[in-house]
Amino acid sequence: MSQNKGARGGGAGAKGKKSGRSGGEEKREDVLQAVVIADSFQTRFQPFSLEKPRCLLPLANTPIIEYTLEFLAMNGVQEVFIYCGAHHEQIERYIHDSRWSPIARSCPFSALEFIRVADARSIGDFLRDLDKRNIIEGDFVLVHGDLVANIPLDGALAAHRARREENRDSCMTMVLREAGEGEHNTKAQAITPVFVVDPKTKRCLHYEEMHPFQTERYVDLDPTVLENAEAEARTDLVDAQIDICTPDVLALWSESFDYELPRANFLYGVLKDWELNGKMIHTEIVDQGYSARAANLQMYDAISKDMLRGWTYPFTPDCNLLKGQTYQLRDENVYQEDEVLIAEDSEVADCVFGRDTHVESNTIIRNSFIGRNCKIGSNVQITDSYLWDDVVIEDGAVVKHSIIADMGAVGKGAVVQQGALVSFGVKIDDKVEVEASTRLSLLGHNEQALPTEPEIVGAQGKGAVFRNPEDDEADDDDPSRLQKSLIYSLEEFDICSSSVSTLADDDYVSDDDSDAASLTPSQPTPRSRLSSFGSDDSRNPSFSSFHSDAVHGLLEVLRGVSGNFDAEKLEFTSLRLANNASDAAMRRAVATAFVRRGAELMNGEDALEPVKAAKQALTGREGAAEFVADVGVGGDTVAEQVEFALAVHKACVSSAKVLDVNKAGNLLAAMLQQMYDLDIVEEEGIVGWWEDDRGKEGGEAMVGVRAKCQALVEWLENAEEESDEENDDDD
Amino acid sequence: MAPPKGGFAPSLEKFLDTLKSRPVEASVELLISLLKRHQIRGSEPCAIATAHILLQVVAKDKWNDVDQLLGRVQLIGRKLVAAQPRELVIANIVRRVLGLIRDEAEEDRNDNNDGQSDVASEIPPPVTSVAGGTDSPSKPMRPPVLGNLGNFARTQSMFNLLSDPDTAPVVWSNGSTPRLGSGASTPLAHPQSTNLYSFRSEVIDGIEEIMDEIKQVDEQIQAYSEITIHPGDYILVHQPSRTVQKFLTRAASKRRFTVFLTVDPSASLASEDPYASFRKSMASGGATVVTVLNAGLNAYMSRVNKVILGARAITGKGGVIVDAGAATIARAAQEQGRTVIVLGGVYTLSPESQFQEALIEWGDPSKYVNFADGSMVSQVKVKSAVSEFMPGDHVDTYITNLGAHTRDHLHTLIMDHYKEEDIAFDFYGKMQR
Known part of the structure; x- marks a missing residue:
């Protein structure tokens, strides 16, 4: 900056238009x-973002x-502030070496x-920090x-x-x-953003996000919204999150210390509390x-194609944005x-080819982006794919709708199926078929090297399937799960895709008869609904952090690494209060932690039987069973037990990614049995769960896991008369 | 408190305003990114921006001899051309400036050979090699003239001379060939440091004249309108540029004729008619304006006497880069034997002769398909050309600020304006890495 100031010194003041801040602050x-x-x-960009931040990943061979x-x-x-988190050193180095560097005259x-x-953990932390710094002088x-x-x-x-001058709010x-x-x-x-806008004043009245996992597919409006003469609910907007803000926005962020996301938290919250803060968003x-x-x-895929x-x-x-790029448009819409x-x-x-890339004979490449210095053999087929720099594709290979990062290699005759993500440096051996939507990486989620899995990448290959345990922990209903793959698909989830593609219509047509009838009696009561919104975990964005923290803490205790259950109970409760987590969230966290412990034991060195694993998990540490009963189930009613059994069920289903479905089923049965033995869940609870419809829907995995409990439930039902005695005996 | 006039987005005017206060290198980089982002677009703005930036290079950069200066200009020229290879005028202006520098250097050398001081020289120095004419005594940017007549004379001299439609081309090609390839093959002498200052100011004056020339193009071309357009003519124009509009307006003040205006379909949908003021001025002159949709074009062609098109650039062999749609019109006109007239300043005349596919500019498809139409966007590939190439044999007459020319005459114009070695200079081969 000082450089610029100096350089400008000579002619500044001619028009007063220059940005020279000679007038001080x-x-x-x-x-x-x-x-x-x-x-x-x-x-969402893992495994690529493990090594490079998202904003430096190449889009059409230029960092985003x-x-x-x-x-x-x-x-x-004229003045730009860049907030960096992960990989900040890479971003800073990149910018400093680029034409944007403040020292470069091209900036x-x-x-x-x-x-x-x-210690920032969310975008909200960034903006609260910005507020403290006092560097924003006007609209930004x-x-x-x-x-x-x-x-x-x-x-x-x-x-x-103009609006701001008219009304400072x-x-x-x-x-x-x-x-x-x-x-x-x-x-x-x-995630479909729904903006309710007054078309005349352009004021945004309400904001909400909708996603296919929602059971209720409608937006709840505050009655004050309807006090406006007109309001349009719009789902047809692309929200690129370009916001023109006054410094007041930062103050609003600071006032609400728990806002994390600019839309789901901030926008939603500010609009909801309009009567309190009086701030208007247009x-x-x-x-x-x-x-x-x-x-x-x-x-990424869509923008590249656009x-x-x-x-x-x-x-x-x-346009050759980067210095040194020499793209020209040739025939057939090929940029070369x-x-x-x-x-x-x-x-x-319809391709883009970076410098020094060679394509051998008889190869077909369509709709693809090929980086610099790639070597593509003969008889290769590449469609709808993204090859970054220095990728080698050998003769006869087929790559369909995939991303292959820098230094990736695909051997002779190998096939990379749709949606595969091949991260930096992964090598796929000759004649190997990479299955659809596989994520391959050299690094695991904690950025440690993964041992090569020859059964996936072939004997001479390098790389392993990338898994992120947080994904498994994540809420089944979390729509961000849908955004982690290259290809948007609802197939593996239990929603029929037709209802999703016509999400907007859905709200008003198909669901109206069933859900709307049962859930909204006649006149919606917006206020009560809105207050319940905050505690509904499926839509509460702070849930995920609560979930992972809670599960993590519990697992530590279960593994015997640290603490005991008395302390954990306190910690858990405070965590819950801090995050305003709901009962359902608590249940899910407890269930997930115990199931994961069970799964760990089954997969561990000892490879315990499901029964032993369940027993170990529930009774291995002192106070564990009580903890489950107090915190997990949380009450004595059958309904709560059903809920908890369901949570365990779901946790087992998500653990099916680590175990197979059979084992997960066995684990579920063993867990239920064990909990029954320990009096955490009563017979009515298990039977209630068995009969609950929610356990039956939810795709193959849900049903498959559940099937294993058939025997247990039958035994429970048959032994109904004896059960009283047994209980007495146990006591 | 107020934001800068015209918003924050950079533009040609803002670029020119800040030019003086910025280091040259920064201005060059800024211009490059403006060109890349199309925030400076079109022949005239590009030409003016290029001339200004080269003026800064000459005025502010450190250079000790002519070769260094030539090298600087070539380097910056390459960068600018690489930033926007489709605007041929950028390369044209760079070549003009290169030729100018060579001329001045040559002159200085001769001055020195003659042992005369550069200011005192009253007699034009002899020209060593002759490629088509002798140095004119009326050469406007020569210091003696300057000394005698002052600034007023300088700005007045050549262009008032040229703006006389009847004599201008003659004067240009016979009398004043100031930038002819004189002494091109001989190595350029380094002007002595005492001369460097005056050399610099001479080159700056020369560049300023090029800028004046660019600004006066419309006016000078207008002068030919009465000769071109006759009473009762039916004239077809396509998305008339400012040059074409002025041309017709001038004609309309003297003559009554009919204009068929073909308009881009997307522009006709716009709430504001971009040609409103044009229509008004035409109507006040008594000319009739009929708007024609592209589809109905051929039906009108039999009535049309002349087709007048504005050129983005004219290539050496007579091919013209025009707004998309114009080439079809020219083709149709040619089939029916109608006259096709192309208007464009001499600065748009490019010595590049071979036409490259890459010179066609493809815009965004939103002109024809709404982005909101998801299935069209994802399934259909829509290509929308911004400019297109019209082969030279479709054109009958070229009218520049120097007069009306036939295709064969363009070559002479090019030889008059550019030097052999600058024509050969390769801007395109390897772009800057």
Whole structure:
């Protein structure tokens, strides 16, 4: 910055338009500031994001953050603050070596600063930190580091300023892009944002996110919303999270210390508490231009394809954003850099090829992005795929709709099926078939090297299947699960996809007769519903952190690593209070922890039988059984026992990823049996669970696991008369 | 408190405003990214931006001799061309400036050979190698003229001379060939340091004249409108550029004729008619404007006398880069034997002769397909050209600020404006790495 100041010194003051801050710290509103959030605190790009932050992953062979910064430069932003979390050193190094570096004369910004927050765990922590720093002087643009957009902001900025001058409580303007009611690749899959907007004043009245796992498929409106003359509920918007904010927004973040996400928490919360804080948030809905966030692999896929078709113009590959890029558009919509060799008899169409890439004869490549220095053999077929730099594809290999990261290699005749993610440096041996949606990596979730699994990648291969235990722990109903794969699919989940594709219609048509009738008697009671919203774990975003913390803590105790159950109970309760977790969340956490302990024992060195494993898990540590009874079940009623049994069931189902379905079933049966023996769950509870419909739906895994308990339930039912005596005996 | 006028987004005007206060290198980089982002687009803005940046290079950069300066200009030229290879005018302006520098250096060398001081010289120095003419005594940026007539004379001189439609081309090709390839093959002498200052200012004056030339193009082309358009003519225009609009407006002040206006379908849907002011000025002159949709074009063609198109760039062999849609019109006109006239400043005339596919610019498909239509976006590949190439044999006449030319004459114009070695200079081969 000092450099820039010095350089500008000579001619500054000619028009007073320069950004030179010669006037010291005085407030200058003609300097547009922007804040880039370069960490998402998500795992949706794993296994790639283990080694490289999301914003540096190549999109059309250019790191995504380039597009974000271009977007800011295009809109005349002068001061940029980048918040980094994971891999901050990589991002900082990249920027410092790039043309954006504040020292480089090519930097269009007068200032570019990095901010690190040591203990940040969410975007909310970043923004609360920003509030403390006092560096924001006026309106600023808040974007994420994975944004690709070409929308001119001048209109929105002017509208925002006009509103703010009229009413100081207009604190934020969201720039949204229309994308039609129908299916659209560039709309976020799985989570549908619903904006309720007053079309005249453009004020956003309500925000909610909907997803296919919801049982209730409607949005609850506060009655005050209806006091407006008009309100439109819109699900047709692409929300790239481009926000024009006043500093008041940061104050709002600071006031609510538990907000984590800019939309699901902040926007929802501020709108809900409108009567309290009086702050208004507006929308600027545009029908021109492009804006989208590569927030998950599906969006990455969609944006890449849009770019190939020119929607992101002028940011197409032949714009050559990066210094040294030499893309030119050739026939068949092929963008090609210099020094690319493609054999004459190969068929390429709708592709991007980086420098020094060689394609041998008789190869077919369509709809794909090939990085620099890739070697592609003959008779290869590559469709809809992403090959980053230095990838080697040998003769006769087939790659379908997959991502292969830097230094990846696919052997002769190998097949990479749809949705496979092949991370940095993984080698797939000759004639190996990588199954659909497999994630291969050299590193595990904790960034330690994984031992190679020859049965997956072949004898000469390198790499192993990537698993993240947090995924297994995650709530079944968490829609972010749907966003972790490259291909959006609901097949493995128990929702019929047709109901999802027409999500908007669904709310009003198909579900109305069944759910609406039972759940909303006649007149909805919005207030009570809204208050219950906060405690409903499936939609409470803080749930996931509570869940993982709780499970982790419990497991430590169960493994005997630390603590005892008395202390754990206290800790657990405080955790629950801190997160405002619901009973259901508690149950799920307890069930998950115990089932995982059981699974661990079964998979461990001793390879215990399910019965022994269950016994060990429940009785191995002093106080464990009491803990389950007090905290897990939480009460004496049969209903609560049913709920807990169901939670154990679900936990077993998710453990089926580690065990197989049979073993998981055995574990469930053993756990129930053991809990019955320990008087944690009564006979009515188990039978009640058995008869509960929720256990029967939920896909093959749910049913498969459940089937193993048939014997137990029959035994319970048959032994009904004896049970009294047995109980007496046990006591 | 107020935000900068016209919003925050950078533009040509803002770029030019900040040019003086920025280091040259930063300005170059800024221009490159503006060109890449299409925030400076179109022939005239690109040409002006290029001329300004080269002026900064000459004025501010450190260089000790002519070769260094030439090297700098070539390097920056390459960078700019790589940033936006489709705007041929960028390379044109760079070549013009290179030629200018060579000329001035040559002149200095001769001055020194003659043993005269550069300011005192009243007599034009002899030209060593002759490629088509002698140095004109009226050469405007020469210091003696400057000294005698002052700034007023300088700005007035050549372009007022040229703006006379009847004499201009003659004067240009016979009398004043200031940038002819004189002394091209001889190594350039290094101007002595005492001369460096005046050399610099001479080159700067030369670049300023190029800028003036660019700005005056519309006005000068207008002058030919009365000769071109006759009373009762039916003229077809396609998405008229400012040059074409002015041309017709001038004609309309003297003549009554009919204009068929073909408009891009997406533009006709826009709430604001981009040609509203054009229609108004035409109507006030008594000319009739009929809007024609592209589809109905051929039906009107038999009525049309002349088709007038604006050029984005004219290539050496007569091919023209035009707005998308114009090439079809020209083709149709040719089939029916109608006259096709292309308007464009001399600065759009590019010595590049071979046409590259890559020069066609593809825009975003939103002109034809709404992005909100999810199934179209995902299933259908829509290509939308912004510009297209029109082969030279579809064009009958080219009107530049120097007058009307036939295709064969373009070559002479190119030879007049660019130097052999600059024409040969390869901007495209290997882009900057």
